[in-house]
Amino acid sequence: ADPAVVYDQAGKFDKSFNEGVYNGVKQYTAETGIQVREFEPKNEAQVEQGLRRLAKRGYSPIVTVGFNMTSAVEKVAKDFPEVSFTLIDGEIDLPNVQSVIFKEHEGSFIVGALAAMASKTDTVGFIGGMDIPLVRKFGCGYEQGVKFATPNATVLQNMTGSTGAAFNDPTKGSELAKSQFSKGADVVFAAAGGTGIGVYQAAKDEGKFAIGVDSNQNHIQPGTMLTSMVKRVDQAAYNTYKNAPAGTWQPGLVVLGLAEDGVDWARDEYNASLITEEMKASVADIRAKIISGEIQVHDYMSDNTCNY
Amino acid sequence: MSQAKVPAWVNMALIPMLNILLAFLVSGLLILAIGENPVEAAGYLIYGAFGYDEGVGYTLYYATNLIFTGLAVSVAFKGGLFNIGGEGQAYIGGLGVGLICLSLDHTMPFYVIAPLAIIGAAVFGAAWAYIPAYLQARRGSHIVITTIMFNFIASSLMVYLIVNWLKEDGRMAPNSRTFEENAWLPYLHEILSPLGIEIGDSPLNLAFIWALLCCVFVWGLVWHTRWGYQLRTLGTNPTAARYAGIDTAKVTIWAMLISGGLAGFVGLNEIMGVNHSLLLNFTAGYGFAGIAVALMGRNHPIGIILAAMLFGALYQGGAELAFEIPTITPEIVVVIQGLVILFSGALEHMFKDRIEGFFIRRAVA
Amino acid sequence: MFETLILMLDATMRVSTPLLFAALAGLYSERAGIVDIGLEGKILGSAFAAAAAAAVFGSAWVGLIFGILTSVSLAMIHGFACITHRGDHIVSGVAINTIVAGLTVTLSMHWFGMGGQTPALSGDARFMEITFPFAEALRDVPVLGLIYSDMLSGHNILVYLAFLMVPVTYWVVYKTRFGLRLRAVGENPHAVDTAGISVAFIRYRALIVCGILCGLAGAYLSTAHNAGFLKDMSAGKGYMALAALIFGKWRPVPVLFACLLFGFLDAVAIRMQGVVIPGIGEVPVQAIEVLPYVLTVLLLAGFIGKAVGPKAIGRPYVKERA
Amino acid sequence: MTKKTMPYAIELRDISKRFGAVQANKDICLHVAKGTIHGIIGENGAGKSTLMSIIYGFYEADTGHIEVDGQRVDIRNSEGAIQAGIGMVHQHFMLVETFSVLENVMLGAEGGALLKNGIGAARIELQRLAQEYSLDIDVDAIVEDLPVGLQQRVEILKALYRGARILILDEPTGVLTPQEADHLFRILHALKEQGVTVLLITHKLREIMASTDNVSVMRQGEMVAHRETAHTTKEELAELMVGKKVRLTVNKDEANPSQVLLSAKHLSQFDSQGVKRLKDVSLELRAGEILGIAGVSGNGQSELLNVLSGITLMDEGEIDFAGQVINAKAPKDAAQMRDLKMAHVPEDRHKMGLVTGFEAYEAAILGYHNSDAYNGKVLMNRKAMLDECNTRMADWDVRPPNPHLKTANFSGGNQQKIVIAREVEQNPDVLLIGQPTRGVDIGAIENIHEQIVKLRDAGKAILLVSVELDEIMALSDRILVMFDGAVVGELDAKDADERTLGLMMANAFNEEQSGGQTASAEATGAHV
Numbered sequence A: 001a002d003p004a005v006v007y008d009q010a011g012k013f014d015k016s017f018n019e020g021v022y023n024g025v026k027q028y029t030a031e032t033g034i035q036v037r038e039f040e041p042k043n044e045a046q047v048e049q050g051l052r053r054l055a056k057r058g059y060s061p062i063v064t065v066g067f068n069m070t071s072a073v074e075k076v077a078k079d080f081p082e083v084s085f086t087l088i089d090g091e092i093d094l095p096n097v098q099s100v101i102f103k104e105h106e107g108s109f110i111v112g113a114l115a116a117m118a119s120k121t122d123t124v125g126f127i128g129g130m131d132i133p134l135v136r137k138f139g140c141g142y143e144q145g146v147k148f149a150t151p152n153a154t155v156l157q158n159m160t161g162s163t164g165a166a167f168n169d170p171t172k173g174s175e176l177a178k179s180q181f182s183k184g185a186d187v188v189f190a191a192a193g194g195t196g197i198g199v200y201q202a203a204k205d206e207g208k209f210a211i212g213v214d215s216n217q218n219h220i221q222p223g224t225m226l227t228s229m230v231k232r233v234d235q236a237a238y239n240t241y242k243n244a245p246a247g248t249w250q251p252g253l254v255v256l257g258l259a260e261d262g263v264d265w266a267r268d269e270y271n272a273s274l275i276t277e278e279m280k281a282s283v284a285d286i287r288a289k290i291i292s293g294e295i296q297v298h299d300y301m302s303d304n305t306c307n308y
Numbered sequence B: 001m002s003q004a005k006v007p008a009w010v011n012m013a014l015i016p017m018l019n020i021l022l023a024f025l026v027s028g029l030l031i032l033a034i035g036e037n038p039v040e041a042a043g044y045l046i047y048g049a050f051g052y053d054e055g056v057g058y059t060l061y062y063a064t065n066l067i068f069t070g071l072a073v074s075v076a077f078k079g080g081l082f083n084i085g086g087e088g089q090a091y092i093g094g095l096g097v098g099l100i101c102l103s104l105d106h107t108m109p110f111y112v113i114a115p116l117a118i119i120g121a122a123v124f125g126a127a128w129a130y131i132p133a134y135l136q137a138r139r140g141s142h143i144v145i146t147t148i149m150f151n152f153i154a155s156s157l158m159v160y161l162i163v164n165w166l167k168e169d170g171r172m173a174p175n176s177r178t179f180e181e182n183a184w185l186p187y188l189h190e191i192l193s194p195l196g197i198e199i200g201d202s203p204l205n206l207a208f209i210w211a212l213l214c215c216v217f218v219w220g221l222v223w224h225t226r227w228g229y230q231l232r233t234l235g236t237n238p239t240a241a242r243y244a245g246i247d248t249a250k251v252t253i254w255a256m257l258i259s260g261g262l263a264g265f266v267g268l269n270e271i272m273g274v275n276h277s278l279l280l281n282f283t284a285g286y287g288f289a290g291i292a293v294a295l296m297g298r299n300h301p302i303g304i305i306l307a308a309m310l311f312g313a314l315y316q317g318g319a320e321l322a323f324e325i326p327t328i329t330p331e332i333v334v335v336i337q338g339l340v341i342l343f344s345g346a347l348e349h350m351f352k353d354r355i356e357g358f359f360i361r362r363a364v365a
Numbered sequence C: 001m002f003e004t005l006i007l008m009l010d011a012t013m014r015v016s017t018p019l020l021f022a023a024l025a026g027l028y029s030e031r032a033g034i035v036d037i038g039l040e041g042k043i044l045g046s047a048f049a050a051a052a053a054a055a056v057f058g059s060a061w062v063g064l065i066f067g068i069l070t071s072v073s074l075a076m077i078h079g080f081a082c083i084t085h086r087g088d089h090i091v092s093g094v095a096i097n098t099i100v101a102g103l104t105v106t107l108s109m110h111w112f113g114m115g116g117q118t119p120a121l122s123g124d125a126r127f128m129e130i131t132f133p134f135a136e137a138l139r140d141v142p143v144l145g146l147i148y149s150d151m152l153s154g155h156n157i158l159v160y161l162a163f164l165m166v167p168v169t170y171w172v173v174y175k176t177r178f179g180l181r182l183r184a185v186g187e188n189p190h191a192v193d194t195a196g197i198s199v200a201f202i203r204y205r206a207l208i209v210c211g212i213l214c215g216l217a218g219a220y221l222s223t224a225h226n227a228g229f230l231k232d233m234s235a236g237k238g239y240m241a242l243a244a245l246i247f248g249k250w251r252p253v254p255v256l257f258a259c260l261l262f263g264f265l266d267a268v269a270i271r272m273q274g275v276v277i278p279g280i281g282e283v284p285v286q287a288i289e290v291l292p293y294v295l296t297v298l299l300l301a302g303f304i305g306k307a308v309g310p311k312a313i314g315r316p317y318v319k320e321r322a
Numbered sequence D: 001m002t003k004k005t006m007p008y009a010i011e012l013r014d015i016s017k018r019f020g021a022v023q024a025n026k027d028i029c030l031h032v033a034k035g036t037i038h039g040i041i042g043e044n045g046a047g048k049s050t051l052m053s054i055i056y057g058f059y060e061a062d063t064g065h066i067e068v069d070g071q072r073v074d075i076r077n078s079e080g081a082i083q084a085g086i087g088m089v090h091q092h093f094m095l096v097e098t099f100s101v102l103e104n105v106m107l108g109a110e111g112g113a114l115l116k117n118g119i120g121a122a123r124i125e126l127q128r129l130a131q132e133y134s135l136d137i138d139v140d141a142i143v144e145d146l147p148v149g150l151q152q153r154v155e156i157l158k159a160l161y162r163g164a165r166i167l168i169l170d171e172p173t174g175v176l177t178p179q180e181a182d183h184l185f186r187i188l189h190a191l192k193e194q195g196v197t198v199l200l201i202t203h204k205l206r207e208i209m210a211s212t213d214n215v216s217v218m219r220q221g222e223m224v225a226h227r228e229t230a231h232t233t234k235e236e237l238a239e240l241m242v243g244k245k246v247r248l249t250v251n252k253d254e255a256n257p258s259q260v261l262l263s264a265k266h267l268s269q270f271d272s273q274g275v276k277r278l279k280d281v282s283l284e285l286r287a288g289e290i291l292g293i294a295g296v297s298g299n300g301q302s303e304l305l306n307v308l309s310g311i312t313l314m315d316e317g318e319i320d321f322a323g324q325v326i327n328a329k330a331p332k333d334a335a336q337m338r339d340l341k342m343a344h345v346p347e348d349r350h351k352m353g354l355v356t357g358f359e360a361y362e363a364a365i366l367g368y369h370n371s372d373a374y375n376g377k378v379l380m381n382r383k384a385m386l387d388e389c390n391t392r393m394a395d396w397d398v399r400p401p402n403p404h405l406k407t408a409n410f411s412g413g414n415q416q417k418i419v420i421a422r423e424v425e426q427n428p429d430v431l432l433i434g435q436p437t438r439g440v441d442i443g444a445i446e447n448i449h450e451q452i453v454k455l456r457d458a459g460k461a462i463l464l465v466s467v468e469l470d471e472i473m474a475l476s477d478r479i480l481v482m483f484d485g486a487v488v489g490e491l492d493a494k495d496a497d498e499r500t501l502g503l504m505m506a507n508a509f510n511e512e513q514s515g516g517q518t519a520s521a522e523a524t525g526a527h528v
């Protein structure tokens, strides 16, 4: 059967995890020459409609992106037990669904620690997109990382807004960043989709550091992007496509954290000069401790609080 | 000086058809420009919207939302009020529906929940329209600004409530828990199937019937009651309204309350009919589209149904088109919708004068 | 404390600039009797064209020209519908907003393949900040130094242009022949027609000016305040500008203050996030976020009262009814 | 005299104009000699305004052409007309109300891209015109603050400022006092002396007889007759217009006033700017009489009607009506006043009396829409509304008798019949009636006047507000004169004459009585 993917309403170029999935799709197509059927719904109703239609036409596996699709996937997966679904960022307990979720808090912890180490002012910032639990999860992990590295550091947190536009408002992003800089922050982490573009630009303009999110965004502003918290949704998609024909695709819950390389921090030529050996060493140490469980990173979504 | 008349079919059918044709022609050029076949695209669009049961179901499902918001805009408009706040009123209306369902679905049967949900949608939507209405009527604050502001405020309020209070624990998505099935509006395919009528599975639900009832209600209210008479007087000539002893402030406020209530019914369709849980952004721009629907439908229920169907068809046919031809992105479909609004809405007179002139000259000669 | 205020005012200037351009644009259009809810679309269209051209030609000025051309073309479509064909102004505006929202993404995907985004701009492709003479040296002068060096200095040229447009608009509207006719055509187009002046021509010219100013607003967003285009980046600014226009009762100076107020409330809101109020605890983000909107409503209800627009606004000019 | 030696100022050749299905002008030919005043008369909707608008370039004729001074001119728009030396004072003024007089006059003739340069020149020119034709005006006043008479003056100044040699006036005297009208005609004669040609549209045959040299009659879009004024009579003209004989005087018997139905005591009212518009007005209205309120428009009559009818609230004073005391503390709105059997024909039928977007049968119940006669339990009773509208249209000879026609598409006279019929047929105890025949043609006036008298004779009380002195004198039994918001005089109709009333309306009566022995008072500008 042919593989397919259904993005969520932000679209495959959301500068965020949809785009990550899209990268995985591209990689698979480049390697195998097999086209992946893509669908971008524009509202809730189209999600189920599109899924149903793909399933009916025999596409499998179908990768679905984002927690918003949970209920639609659940319904369609029940009706089409022979089709394999991979749901990214959501959980469904069905024999033909693989649920992939990420430990964003662990990755955020790492970049938080990095931010604290790079900061000269001991003040760092976090800028979230829309104020929803998932975004708070990033912020909470980040804060823990910062405090771990510099216990008396200040973490400034801002959310962009309350509508979907909050993931697409670079102007507001840049103003939020400037406001944080004026309060002394010298590193900001943006978990805000397209809004981040404005944050990175503001950092560049003021000579401060910014941290990217989801995919490796270091190239966007070389020299001022300290790193990016990457979430390997591309791998999740890629693996599904790779494994399904081979028969190694498994339903069930897949949780990807630091240990599984599901989340990580990005190093490349664009930020090589910004990361000292010392930082590298201590991050490696923290990373190991998280994997070993010596450091417990609190997950905001486990109890909707950031008490760690 | 006899009044020569233009045949009715010219105004009702010929001119609208020409306008839509022109919109499609320009869209065709766009599709050609990106290297696809416009005829094939048009085929998918029409087939997707009307070609099979399920497609028709989706078209009508979208139309349901647009009928509600179109009626909402038109009732206010009939009173000379421009309600841009349909989006926010729909959002809050959905909150009303959601709260009723969440609080009663464990204890009450459907036939108790449904009427309460209808009331909840209307009351919450109306409440959200009340403040702008009051400010307009008593303080002269411009209703266009206040309703725009209230859209923003509604968004923030809903995020705050859902994320902090109503979200189900342990769920990724910021949604409330799913309602029990006795708080779901039945789908039309479920209702019709025992009657031996099979229509494809689609989100089309009982709210559609309610939308049609609302059309009848609005038609009767606006054109056949004394309140409607007062409303229309106020909308066309406020000085005459005062002369006639009409309490203009009261009519203004009631017009907005009814408008807001109608917009609130979007929540019925979306929350109780389709999503079965309270979630963010379910209004998806239907409130704004309602403005175009109302104006293209000449603020008349029949016109609104037709315009809502046209837009519903574009949503659904557009989705089909984007699905079948992946290079035609959803954004291109948005452009096509814009072109339809432009040519059959804003440029509706482009052919009209010439064609009517032609028929009048023929009639006179 | 004072320094914070200066920084907020500094941010206010940046945030107000696109609002100011757009609201003044709306002023020309609406004073001529044409309702313009298409400000949003024109800003977005210009933001895209400016960023795209700046990316291709490597010059912010070339970008600006393309931005303006795009926005003026959109204004002309609006004119064709509303002036020539007596279409409904609001429907036309909604149509333009819708078309632009779709078309900008479509074109940018086709030209740049970056998913509705244009390449990031740098160097000459972007309007850079201008530092006033002696800004560094004077920073330490009490009070005035901060105002001069931090608030007034260090913006890009479009910011200064936007503020300059306020007296210019005042002068054009109240002191020139064009302004006299512009105001007349929004109040009573019949009077203008019988005075031997073409109503349509005046309105088209007003829309051209409107287009130019929206073009500046869009170019500012994508090539000055930000460095590139992103889909839907106008994020409701056109609607806020419209609100500022009505708030300012269609007069240039009050409109300026309305824009500054909106900008300032935004700047305050940004800085108030996460502030803990004793006894209440941390104020929810949403409460802060709605502050500008709630305040606007309160101001409208309390002080501004009735805003009466140009008399003939929104009504097509028809002399004979066929 | 042949045509060659003395070209006409303006000639129309076979002008036709069609609006959609309506043939507004058909093959119209007209010659107007230079330096004459040429009257044009015709029923409502005869096509007079259309024809004038074609000459002024506001509309383009479908066929035919225009010659000015013997030269064919191509007038495509108002600019062309202005260049051909044509100026027009429209029936509905073409002024920007929020502008000053100066700005209005300059509009379109600014004299440069910057206003600064033109303003000085314009002031000087206006001063000259003001002196030459005694057209005094405060050039910096805002037009909407000016009384209509002065607004009209602005229109005339606009035309003269542009150097008009042919001046068209469309129903110019409808809003003026007799003195103002006289003044206008003096201006027109002065213009005529200067060689200006005047085209004058009016429904008042008296003015035609007094002021014009020639007169042309239009009927149903066609030019049906031309007469030299000296060789015709009012009766002939009336017959030419309407197509049948018309009686030009009102037939009525002596009034028998009985008990007081309404009494107003010390009414005052302020507008939104805090200006006192109504000053301490007291009056009594008796059954079986017509009380006329004379006055130049804008002197408080509208406010009086609005306060009496409950549309606006008085700030001081009280009204005793139908056993109720109505004052600022115990107000009654328009609907409640109607319930007490007061009817009101407002002065402005377009702005107030009708909803021009409604079909006739709907407009015909405005204000009475809550009445049981038109309502079922929930819905309105459309059939009852239609039936009644049909009956009334027949009784009042409304043309066309089509209840479904949009109100806007009836001519002014027929619109007025719809309003008056609506109010009179309610059989009210008190009828307030403002400007009942403004812009209505002779045929319709006759009918309306008859109905008002009939109502009086049925023992009802009628308060008649009109700026037409002829009408006030013909209909009223008693006359109050208003000036600047106050009642400045009261006369028995038998004692009233045009001159006395005119002077009272300008509040110059007492002055003239006391100090006006010498004629110099008027000559030196007692005319305010």
Ligand SMILES: Nc1ncnc2c1ncn2[C@@H]1O[C@H](COP(=O)(O)OP(=O)(O)OP(=O)(O)O)[C@@H](O)[C@H]1O
Pocket (backbone or CB within 6 Å): C319, C320, C321, C322, D019, D020, D022, D023, D024, D042, D043, D044, D045, D046, D047, D048, D049, D050, D051, D091, D411, D412, D413, D439
């Ligand atoms: N702008 C217009 N559009 C369409 N039809 C018009 C228009 N103006 C006038 N008409 C038509 O032309 C006819 C002539 O109207 P016109 O205004 O010239 O009459 P008039 O002689 O000036 O009447 P009145 O004495 O009431 O002023 C009217 O009956 C009307 O049907």
Ligand SMILES: Nc1ncnc2c1ncn2[C@@H]1O[C@H](COP(=O)(O)OP(=O)(O)OP(=O)(O)O)[C@@H](O)[C@H]1O
Pocket (backbone or CB within 6 Å): C320, C321, D044, D045, D049, D091, D408, D409, D410, D411, D412, D413, D438, D439
């Ligand atoms: N736009 C229009 N469309 C159709 N008919 C019109 C239009 N404008 C005017 N008319 C018609 O032209 C005729 C004369 O109109 P006009 O406005 O001159 O009325 P009027 O009798 O002069 O009343 P008034 O003096 O109170 O304005 C009427 O029959 C009117 O219905």
Ligand SMILES: [Mg+2]
Pocket (backbone or CB within 6 Å): D048, D049, D050, D091, D170
């Ligand atoms: Mg006329």
Ligand SMILES: [Mg+2]
Pocket (backbone or CB within 6 Å): D044, D091, D171, D412, D439, D440
């Ligand atoms: Mg008339």
